[in-house]
Amino acid sequence: xxxxxxxxxxxxxxxxxxxxxxxxxxxxxxxxxxxxxxxxxxxxxxxxxxxxxxxxxxxxxxxxxxxxxxxxxxxxxxxxxxxxxxxxxxxxxxxxxxxxxxxxxxxxxxxxxxxxxxxxxxxxxxxxxxxxxxxxxxxxxxxxxxxxxxxxxxxxxxxxxxxxxxxxxxxxxxxxxxxxxxxxxxxxxxxxxxxxxxxxxxxxxxxxxxxxxxxxxxxxxxxxxxxxxxxxxxxxxxxxxxxxxxxxxxxxxxxxxxxxxxxxxxxxxxxxxxxxxxxxxxxxxxxxxxxxxxxxxxxxxxxxxxxxxxxxxxxxxxxxxxxxxxxxxxxxxxxxxxxxxxxxxxxxxxxxxxxxxxxxxxxxxxxxxxxxxxxxxx
Amino acid sequence: xxxxxxxxxxxxxxxxxxxxxxxxxxxxxxxxxxxxxxxxxxxxxxxxxxxxxxxxxxxxxxxxxxxxxxxxxxxxxxxxxxxxxxxxxxxxxxxxxxxxxxxxxxxxxxxxxxxxxxxxxxxxxxxxxxxxxxxxxxxxxxxxxxxxxxxxxxxxxxxxxxxxxxxxxxxxxxxxxxxxxxxxxxxxxxxxxxxxxxxxxxxxxxxxxxxxxxxxxxxxxxxxxxxxxxxxxxxxxxxxxxxxxxxxxxxx
Numbered sequence: 001x002x003x004x005x006x007x008x009x010x011x012x013x014x015x016x017x018x019x020x021x022x023x024x025x026x027x028x029x030x031x032x033x034x035x036x037x038x039x040x041x042x043x044x045x046x047x048x049x050x051x052x053x054x055x056x057x058x059x060x061x062x063x064x065x066x067x068x069x070x071x072x073x074x075x076x077x078x079x080x081x082x083x084x085x086x087x088x089x090x091x092x093x094x095x096x097x098x099x100x101x102x103x104x105x106x107x108x109x110x111x112x113x114x115x116x117x118x119x120x121x122x123x124x125x126x127x128x129x130x131x132x133x134x135x136x137x138x139x140x141x142x143x144x145x146x147x148x149x150x151x152x153x154x155x156x157x158x159x160x161x162x163x164x165x166x167x168x169x170x171x172x173x174x175x176x177x178x179x180x181x182x183x184x185x186x187x188x189x190x191x192x193x194x195x196x197x198x199x200x201x202x203x204x205x206x207x208x209x210x211x212x213x214x215x216x217x218x219x220x221x222x223x224x225x226x227x228x229x230x231x232x233x234x235x236x237x238x239x240x241x242x243x244x245x246x247x248x249x250x251x252x253x254x255x256x257x258x259x260x261x262x263x264x265x266x267x268x269x270x271x272x273x274x275x276x277x278x279x280x281x282x283x284x285x286x287x288x289x290x291x292x293x294x295x296x297x298x299x300x301x302x303x304x305x306x307x308x309x310x311x312x313x314x315x316x317x318x319x320x321x322x323x324x325x326x327x328x329x330x331x332x333x334x335x336x337x338x339x340x341x342x343x344x345x346x347x348x349x350x351x352x353x354x355x356x357x358x359x360x361x362x363x364x365x366x367x368x369x370x371x372x373x374x375x376x377x378x
Numbered sequence: 379x380x381x382x383x384x385x386x387x388x389x390x391x392x393x394x395x396x397x398x399x400x401x402x403x404x405x406x407x408x409x410x411x412x413x414x415x416x417x418x419x420x421x422x423x424x425x426x427x428x429x430x431x432x433x434x435x436x437x438x439x440x441x442x443x444x445x446x447x448x449x450x451x452x453x454x455x456x457x458x459x460x461x462x463x464x465x466x467x468x469x470x471x472x473x474x475x476x477x478x479x480x481x482x483x484x485x486x487x488x489x490x491x492x493x494x495x496x497x498x499x500x501x502x503x504x505x506x507x508x509x510x511x512x513x514x515x516x517x518x519x520x521x522x523x524x525x526x527x528x529x530x531x532x533x534x535x536x537x538x539x540x541x542x543x544x545x546x547x548x549x550x551x552x553x554x555x556x557x558x559x560x561x562x563x564x565x566x567x568x569x570x571x572x573x574x575x576x577x578x579x580x581x582x583x584x585x586x587x588x589x590x591x592x593x594x595x596x597x598x599x600x601x602x603x604x605x606x607x608x609x610x611x612x613x614x615x616x617x618x619x620x621x622x623x624x625x626x627x628x629x630x
Binding site: 213215216217218220221223224226227228230231232233234235236237238239241242245 | 431453454455457458462463465469470471472473474478479481482483485487488489490493494496497542
């Protein structure tokens with residue numbers, strides 16, 4: 001059956017992608033490269049998260065970096081509390097708190113002494129924040145570009161809040177000078193293969209979980225909502241509940257990516273939940289193909305990879321931004337479905353179009369031959 | 379419950395910025411009936427359907443379905459009580475296959491979390507294929523719905539309503555853009571539906587209306603102008619006047 005073949009091909013594509021990212025450490029043990037690749041992989045997870053809400057449910061979340069940043073801060077707080085303080089004396093307070101004349105650890109920092117809590121919070125806090133936004137936005141049946149504006153505004157607000165609350169968040173500098181995460185006897189050093197594997201395995205897991213989600217009936221209804229939201233309400237579905245659900249799932253995944261990002265970068269900073277990152281995610285997603293999870297992830301890796309190598313090459317030091325801009329324009333103009341659109345272009349679409357023509361012809365022929373066929377049916 | 383109308387609209391009034399689109403509409407539809415709603419442009423036919431399915435909330439009046447008040451329920455809860463709607467503008471899911479369109483419409487289980495654990499191509503798919511056959515779309519099941527011709531999309535929408543399997547089906551111009559052959563086939567489908575479903579059909583094509591209707595309700599200026607069988611309606615002088623648009627009819 002045609003449907004089955006497509007499913008198999010898709011699964012194969014996902015599997016090849018996962019294997020490809022998982023075997024990278026076999027070819028290099030350059031710590032700098034591994035760190036850089038781990039960073040790209042984390043962006044891939046982030047882009048996948050946006051693809052779920054934007055590509056599959058039509059919710060353009062320009063505030064995706066909120067979830068990413070919150071996750072990142074949760075991890076940074078836990079690591080900071082385990083850093084042996086050098087200049088702060090016996091109290092053991094994080095350095096920036098001492099500089100800001102804080103005497104005791106704030107209550108909401110306290111539970112972050114536990115890694116379990118921190119990792120739990122790194123997913124839950126973004127989900128709760130997303131739920132609150134979603135509750136107001138989707139219950140009121142706000143859609144389209146207005147969702148983008150609201151989420152972007154939320155991003156700016158939360159970003160300012162974090163910069164402003166310097167005593168508790170490290171303000172503009174963020175939370176720096178972190179210890180290495182040690183879990184199950186493995187040290188996830190920023191430059192280790194262990195951290196790269198952690199990122200790559202996480203991306204692979206989310207890819208397949210995401211695939212299961214979009215193949216479920218819920219995934220189908222989300223795609224229907226993307227196409228025609230109003231029609232879905234009139235089938236009796238609570239569209240807002242579906243939108244809230246995918247918005248929160250996406251936020252949880254982005255939060256997880258944020259935690260990994262702290263490990264890769266060895267700090268958390270308000271730039272993680274800034275407008276430039278949030279908009280970059282949209283670009284990655286669009287370049288890779290927003291209606292494909294693996295495409296979105298690939299888009300992030302390709303774009304940040306090209307960006308990285310261009311900006312590090314002597315010859316392109318002045319022009320790399322221009323080159324990137326030109327690449328985006330080319331993709332938007334010629335590949336509206338992103339890089340995965342290339343695959344469709346070569347295989348699926350063309351065949352499908354032919355199939356539709358022949359099917360139409362055969363129906364027409366049959367109707368001519370047997371005009372009473374309809375009478376038989378009813 | 380025996381004598382109670384299946385659907386009852388009492389003194390419904392709908393206003394759009396001071397304009398009364400529907401003004402004191404009273405309508406009773408019995409279970410299993412196929413009611414045609416006709417009337418000149420701007421008579422309030424579409425608004426009447428909108429108000430039943432909850433798209434528009436009435437300024438005054440009461441709507442009861444199976445004896446229960448649904449006037450103030452949100453649209454999706456009205457749908458859950460068994461009201462399906464086909465809009466005038468084609469509305470279906472262009473980027474999904476015909477099969478997936480039908481899957482969405484087949485909505486026995488509505489909650490997010492129950493549906494996460496359910497996968498497509500389930501046991502009921504067989505039934506959905508039969509549905510596609512009924513409306514003549516069996517060759518297009520795996521086709522993206524956006525590629526269908528206009529007449530086919532009308533058929534698809536009828537199939538969507540059948541998959542949804544509502545007790546009360548509201549249709550706004552189901553045959554607009556169909557070929558004569560398709561129109562007559564649609565008439566057959568609608569005729570087969572009456573009894574098990576209750577239908578309200580807004581239509582302009584009188585040949586089609588004569589083919590399907592028991593009782594026709596004629597609306598004019600937001601009210602019911604006349605009600606009766608096709609022959610009676612056509613000889614009614616007030617109906618003739620309304621359609622000629624001779625402005626000065628006093629519809630008392």
